[in-house]
Amino acid sequence: MKAVQVIVTAIAVLALTACPAHADPPTTQQITAVAVGSQGQAVNGYHETPPDGAVPAVSDCSTPSPSAVVADVYACSPSAADASTCWPSTPGSLLCVDNPWDMRLHRVAYQGQLPPVQPTASPDPFALLLDDGTRCLLRNGGSWGGRDDGFAGAYGCGKDFGSNPAVLCLPSQQSCIDRSGAAWTVKVGPLGAPDAHFPPPQTRTVSEAWFAGDRIPG
Known part of the structure; x- marks a missing residue:
């Protein structure tokens, strides 16, 4: 009888060893992009891409970038200029980030004096890397x-x-990112016609979240 108990115990130990405990997803990395120096030049591996034609002009830079964690990072209109995260550059222009993976910046022209702006209370990242390798832009x-x-x-x-698939949220939500845990999550799904029916969105973990930081000397 004792020998049987020893064998059963050994089998139980082997079974527990073969079934590892569930591991929590890794903590979301919050990355602050520092892409422009104090002289208005691209830094830290970022580079300016030449414009396809004339440098696009923006008309209003009175609001902070929604992704800024410091003062004086701008969002400019119109939206066609892709100028939602921009740093002051040479007089009359700003450098705006395209995405952090290609490390590209593009220049926009602005007439007038840039007003001081402060970051929002809860910035939204301008770029996300999801746990399945999907890359997303705000x-x-x-x-x-x-x-x-x-x-x-x-x-x-x-x-x-593009917008398909997309990180989704309801209009009533203050943020489309659930930051209640160390590993942030988002809802992802397709978009179609206003009355299109789709399965419920999938929950994905955010591996990396990119914010806009300050300019640096150099």
Whole structure:
């Protein structure tokens, strides 16, 4: 009888060893992009891409970038200029980040004096890397599709950061990112016609979240 008990105990120990405990997802890395120096030049591996034609002009830079964690990082209109996260550069221009993976910046022209702006109380990252490798950029205007469950697109995760699929949230939500735990999560799903029916959004973990930091000397 004693030998049987020893064998049963050994089998139980082996079974526990073969079934590892559930591991929590890794903590979301919050990365602060420092892309422009104090002289208005690209730094830290970022580079300016030449414009396709004339440098686009922006008309209003009176609001802070929604992704800024410091003062005087700007969001400018119109949205067609892709100028939602921009740093002051040479007089009359700003450098705006395209995405952190290609480390590209593009220049926009602005007439007048830039006003001082302060970051919002709860900035939203301008870029997300999800746990399955999907890359997403914060929406900056444009006409996106819809769904019959009321979810709207907040980040474009499709080809060339298009809106399909997208990080989704309800209009009543203050943020589209659940930051209640160390590993942030988002809802991801497709968009279509306003009355299009889709399965419930999938929950994905955010591996990396990119914010806009200060300019640095050099």
